[in-house]
Amino acid sequence: MAVYTHVSDDEISNFIAEYNIGKIVSFKGIAEGIENSNYILQTTQDSFILTLYEKRVNADDLPFFLGLMDHLAEKGINCATPIRDKKGEILKTLCARPAALISFLKGMSLSHPEPSDCFQLGSALAFMHIAASDFNIHRPNNLSLQGWKDLYKTCQKNHKKASSFGEGFFKDLGQEIEYLIQNFPNDLPKGIIHADLFPDNVFFLEGKLSGLIDYYFACHDMLAYDIAVCINAWCFDEDFNFKPEKSKELLRGYQSVRPLSAAEMAGLPILCRGAAVRFLLTRLYDYQNTASGALVTVKDPAEYQAKLAYHQGVVNFSEYGI
Amino acid sequence: MAVYTHVSDDEISNFIAEYNIGKIVSFKGIAEGIENSNYILQTTQDSFILTLYEKRVNADDLPFFLGLMDHLAEKGINCATPIRDKKGEILKTLCARPAALISFLKGMSLSHPEPSDCFQLGSALAFMHIAASDFNIHRPNNLSLQGWKDLYKTCQKNHKKASSFGEGFFKDLGQEIEYLIQNFPNDLPKGIIHADLFPDNVFFLEGKLSGLIDYYFACHDMLAYDIAVCINAWCFDEDFNFKPEKSKELLRGYQSVRPLSAAEMAGLPILCRGAAVRFLLTRLYDYQNTASGALVTVKDPAEYQAKLAYHQGVVNFSEYGI
Numbered sequence: 313m314a315v316y317t318h319v320s321d322d323e324i325s326n327f328i329a330e331y332n333i334g335k336i337v338s339f340k341g342i343a344e345g346i347e348n349s350n351y352i353l354q355t356t357q358d359s360f361i362l363t364l365y366e367k368r369v370n371a372d373d374l375p376f377f378l379g380l381m382d383h384l385a386e387k388g389i390n391c392a393t394p395i396r397d398k399k400g401e402i403l404k405t406l407c408a409r410p411a412a413l414i415s416f417l418k419g420m421s422l423s424h425p426e427p428s429d430c431f432q433l434g435s436a437l438a439f440m441h442i443a444a445s446d447f448n449i450h451r452p453n454n455l456s457l458q459g460w461k462d463l464y465k466t467c468q469k470n471h472k473k474a475s476s477f478g479e480g481f482f483k484d485l486g487q488e489i490e491y492l493i494q495n496f497p498n499d500l501p502k503g504i505i506h507a508d509l510f511p512d513n514v515f516f517l518e519g520k521l522s523g524l525i526d527y528y529f530a531c532h533d534m535l536a537y538d539i540a541v542c543i544n545a546w547c548f549d550e551d552f553n554f555k556p557e558k559s560k561e562l563l564r565g566y567q568s569v570r571p572l573s574a575a576e577m578a579g580l581p582i583l584c585r586g587a588a589v590r591f592l593l594t595r596l597y598d599y600q601n602t603a604s605g606a607l608v609t610v611k612d613p614a615e616y617q618a619k620l621a622y623h624q625g626v627v628n629f630s631e632y633g634i
Numbered sequence: 635m636a637v638y639t640h641v642s643d644d645e646i647s648n649f650i651a652e653y654n655i656g657k658i659v660s661f662k663g664i665a666e667g668i669e670n671s672n673y674i675l676q677t678t679q680d681s682f683i684l685t686l687y688e689k690r691v692n693a694d695d696l697p698f699f700l701g702l703m704d705h706l707a708e709k710g711i712n713c714a715t716p717i718r719d720k721k722g723e724i725l726k727t728l729c730a731r732p733a734a735l736i737s738f739l740k741g742m743s744l745s746h747p748e749p750s751d752c753f754q755l756g757s758a759l760a761f762m763h764i765a766a767s768d769f770n771i772h773r774p775n776n777l778s779l780q781g782w783k784d785l786y787k788t789c790q791k792n793h794k795k796a797s798s799f800g801e802g803f804f805k806d807l808g809q810e811i812e813y814l815i816q817n818f819p820n821d822l823p824k825g826i827i828h829a830d831l832f833p834d835n836v837f838f839l840e841g842k843l844s845g846l847i848d849y850y851f852a853c854h855d856m857l858a859y860d861i862a863v864c865i866n867a868w869c870f871d872e873d874f875n876f877k878p879e880k881s882k883e884l885l886r887g888y889q890s891v892r893p894l895s896a897a898e899m900a901g902l903p904i905l906c907r908g909a910a911v912r913f914l915l916t917r918l919y920d921y922q923n924t925a926s927g928a929l930v931t932v933k934d935p936a937e938y939q940a941k942l943a944y945h946q947g948v949v950n951f952s953e954y955g956i
Contacts, residue, residue, distance in 0.1 A: 320746070321838075338739075340665070
């Protein structure tokens, strides 16, 4: 839930005057994203999203994020696209913050994705990987092995606050991270990944996938790791039971566009373990660092503890339905 | 900042199927209102606001609030209007909460209203008073003299938490409430008042007032008290200095539609004191009862302390520019 920065009517009017997008009809803060302030802007021409980047986003990364969205849109990928002002700029300043006006993507996210939705997701993800392959700005994945180890140490120091996660939990998690450091693949095909493609970030309109949003974790990493993030985020039910029919369709959709190599398939179980650790750690960190009484919804770290346990028990990648 | 209740895509799709408003194009939670959950819904036909009424709104009052908006819209007042479903109903249930779909009002609120905006405000307020005069549901004003006294006692009990408001502050405020109880008029023309017509609740589009929103404090009371609320909310600058040119235009706009009686004019100073006390008390209560660390912005009670002091010094109603 966002809108940290209040933009006055004068400020938005002056800002809009720098674009060729018509006159303002309405302007409302939306409760979307937890990193930035977001507004929905309606003009006499169209609807747009205005994003003000708050301190959790590194301003140095914005040319990568916005450039990637621009690049993907040019390639015909359905995604929110930065709008150019009269001077051709996409990264601007508003209320002393970096800001960008983004196209309004029709559709809404699914609360209960079906296997057929997962097929569409897989196919869209593969198209995105291919379309991004010639984007020429590099951004490393700060939330991979070394990042997990660092975050683990921070959480371990704080762990007295997280009463439901005790010594045994931290010992097991530390061992898992050591296992991943020893065994994680690093020779699989790499490229730009979305890295956060949860159902919230995928819109559907009348049953068809209409686009992908929120590229603010995108980075360079193994492409199959992006699939592993999606398996974690899309292919378990509300009680954290794995749903192989969803994973099967996700992988079938992906491979209908970009077939996986044998090494990528074989790597899926450990990549899924890594992705589960990544979200377990960031949720644990947020859980430890959110003031009680705050209106922010803290997602339950235990969800990814359960998902990690599932992947740890996978003997063969065929269990993912491939 | 709102959206307390999450409405899933399935839930909104089923809900929308009960209306003749086209198919969903997008659905986003908005950061508007502090009492309810609000969403902006775009369909193939139009934009709408979906409101889910949370526990701070008494469900028994909803027929009054929604009926009033419907009544005002029928009379040609620009305001958000409840949409009827296929059965003609406006008050519905969604996610186990009372819910209503409301028309989308174009425009945006002003951060820095000018005197000419205050003229338009005054005129729109008077039109609303006249249009509401034959609405036939009654709702008393719970936030008048007795309500202030009760709220004062509650705040006084809590006052150790509100460290910047000490014994002297509470003694003065108690004396002010006693003065109001002894001297408040009760024989001025009554009718339905908005009772919360702050700049946030008045939309402008290209310099013209486009409508009034948020009728959830509307009630029966003296019409001139509604003007007193507006004088407090619109006619001071950011340092809480009174701006007589704004008040003058507000009153000129009001009287261009509904001239005030001599008794109403003479009552303005004490009505303004009462309105300042009303907002001072509710802000003080919120200030005392909001968890530190919560993302809700608590408005500063001192603003209304300063405004009250101004009105206490008014010798003649002509100081309001009448």
